[in-house]
Amino acid sequence: MSRLIVISNRVSTPKPRSSGGAQGGLAVALAAALRESRGLWFGWSGETAEEFTGQINMQRVDGVTTATVDLEEQDVDEYYNGYANRTLWPLFHYRIDLAEYDRSFGSGYERVNQRFAETVAPLIEPDDLVWVHDYHLVPLGQQLRRRGLKNRIGFFLHIPWPPQRLMVSLPFHERLVRSMLDYDLIGLQTEEWLESFHHYVTRELGGTVEPDGTIEIDGRRVKTGAFPIGIDPEEFRAALATDEARQAYDTLKRSAEHRKMIIGVDRLDYSKGLAERFHGYRRFLEEHPDWSGRVSFLQIAPPSRGEVHTYAHIREDLDQLSGRINGAFAHVDWVPIRYVNQGYPRAGLAGFYRASDIGLVTPLRDGMNLVAKEYVAAQDPDDPGVLILSRFAGAAHQLGEALLVNPYSKDELSDAIHAALSMERTERIRRWEKLIEAVNRDDVGSWLRGFVEVLRGERTHAPAEPAI
Ligand code: ADQ
Numbered sequence: 001m002s003r004l005i006v007i008s009n010r011v012s013t014p015k016p017r018s019s020g021g022a023q024g025g026l027a028v029a030l031a032a033a034l035r036e037s038r039g040l041w042f043g044w045s046g047e048t049a050e051e052f053t054g055q056i057n058m059q060r061v062d063g064v065t066t067a068t069v070d071l072e073e074q075d076v077d078e079y080y081n082g083y084a085n086r087t088l089w090p091l092f093h094y095r096i097d098l099a100e101y102d103r104s105f106g107s108g109y110e111r112v113n114q115r116f117a118e119t120v121a122p123l124i125e126p127d128d129l130v131w132v133h134d135y136h137l138v139p140l141g142q143q144l145r146r147r148g149l150k151n152r153i154g155f156f157l158h159i160p161w162p163p164q165r166l167m168v169s170l171p172f173h174e175r176l177v178r179s180m181l182d183y184d185l186i187g188l189q190t191e192e193w194l195e196s197f198h199h200y201v202t203r204e205l206g207g208t209v210e211p212d213g214t215i216e217i218d219g220r221r222v223k224t225g226a227f228p229i230g231i232d233p234e235e236f237r238a239a240l241a242t243d244e245a246r247q248a249y250d251t252l253k254r255s256a257e258h259r260k261m262i263i264g265v266d267r268l269d270y271s272k273g274l275a276e277r278f279h280g281y282r283r284f285l286e287e288h289p290d291w292s293g294r295v296s297f298l299q300i301a302p303p304s305r306g307e308v309h310t311y312a313h314i315r316e317d318l319d320q321l322s323g324r325i326n327g328a329f330a331h332v333d334w335v336p337i338r339y340v341n342q343g344y345p346r347a348g349l350a351g352f353y354r355a356s357d358i359g360l361v362t363p364l365r366d367g368m369n370l371v372a373k374e375y376v377a378a379q380d381p382d383d384p385g386v387l388i389l390s391r392f393a394g395a396a397h398q399l400g401e402a403l404l405v406n407p408y409s410k411d412e413l414s415d416a417i418h419a420a421l422s423m424e425r426t427e428r429i430r431r432w433e434k435l436i437e438a439v440n441r442d443d444v445g446s447w448l449r450g451f452v453e454v455l456r457g458e459r460t461h462a463p464a465e466p467a468i
Contacts, residue, residue, distance in 0.1 A: 078108020280413025
């Protein structure tokens with residue numbers, strides 16, 4: 001079996017299983033594949049050094065080898081905080097109003113991709129399968145080819161692919177996309193993003209797309225496919241059985257005092273639609289005063305990307321919005337919104353999900369969204385909660401039995417909250433059974449195997465996405 005080499009911006013260092021370290025399904029699944037193939041995981045250490053030396057820090061934890069490098073501060077500013085998070089992230093989430101195009105970002109991005117390539121290339125052996133992840137490293141495959149690598153190299157994008165009309169707003173967009181043609185396989189989360197990618201390639205680059213998704217362009221052939229990522233439902237259910245989850249469950253239930261609970265769990269990011277969600281909840285409180293004092297909304301949103309100024313603004317906006325809603329609707333013994341800016345261990349989250357009657361997952365745009373799947377996995381089969389899900393999350397392609405909403409519409413959000421709170425148990429069970437079936441089917445293992453099998457050439461194309 002060939003070794004798997006995973007390359008991503010950051011490496012999720014495996015926590016020794018003996019320490020009971022809780023990790024996301026993605027990190028666990030990748031670690032398992034790496035362990036099995038005796039591969040390695042390469043990326044940025046998260047640390048900065050005065051000068052880039054390319055010195056690799058190798059570690060082996062629980063049978064998984066990780067290799068990390070430090071970057072210079074300028075690299076982090078231009079590549080990570082700059083091109084990746086201020087240019088590509090907003091653009092790929094359809095927010096060209098927020099995308100910043102600074103020449104130094106582009107050159108920093110290329111430089112770090114070159115540095116990654118020159119550092120990791122000597123670690124790669126001829127039979128290795130190389131799997132590059134996400135928008136930080138789009139041109140890495142090309143950089144590796146320039147260093148003579150003949151291996152099979154695949155790329156998976158965790159975020160959406162924007163429509164061609166938006167993509168062309170990126171200076172040198174053609175150069176970025178052409179750099180992807182050095183991959184053997186390009187994976188997107190859903191058919192929708194894949195179609196946008198195909199559209200760009202045909203319209204802007206003059207390529208053709210075969211029925212199995214293979215792109216042909218200038219005599220080169222690149223396979224493409226939709227590979228919806230999932231969670232590890234078993235691992236999530238196991239987390240639910242821990243003391244930590246039970247405590248979290250009890251704490252939330254006690255604090256809810258027979259009220260219905262609504263939960264939102266997101267990184268603090270404009271793509272997650274938090275302000276719109278708060279407005280929708282406000283509309284619900286205005287339209288349904290009979291629910292006053294009988295429902296409580298807990299939004300957990302740990303800050304992310306604090307170095308990028310747009311993110312600091314969101315935080316201020318949400319502080320104000322939640323304050324205003326509580327100011328307008330609270331009683332002495334009830335606050336309508338509890339807004340918490342911190343992260344929680346996975347087991348704690350699992351307990352919170354289980355204790356909540358509604359999971360409110362309403363991103364404005366999201367490659368997939370794993371919180372929606374985690375919420376479903378955490379429910380009690382005999383008395384499940386209701387998932388309210390944005391139509392614009394990749395997850396809506398698999399979770400069509402959720403209450404699907406337009407996250408920009410306060411009215412739709414308000415109506416969906418009302419419908420969910422009033423939904424009969426039999427209807428909740430009927431919907432949940434369909435949802436859990438999809439969560440179990442498209443789990444992280446099938447995502448990983450699906451991608452690797454196509455990359456290895458054992459299968460010619462991604463399995464068809466089931467219609468909703
Ligand atoms: P993210 O944008 O980070 O991921 P998501 O898929 O929802 O979004 O994953 C977030 C993960 O972080 C979940 O596992 C969740 O439990 C955890 N998390 C969120 N808030 C937390 C909190 N307060 N405390 C602890 N944990 C928290 C990107 C893309 C997504 C895509 C994933 C995977 O933007 O669309 O689904 O990658 O491909």
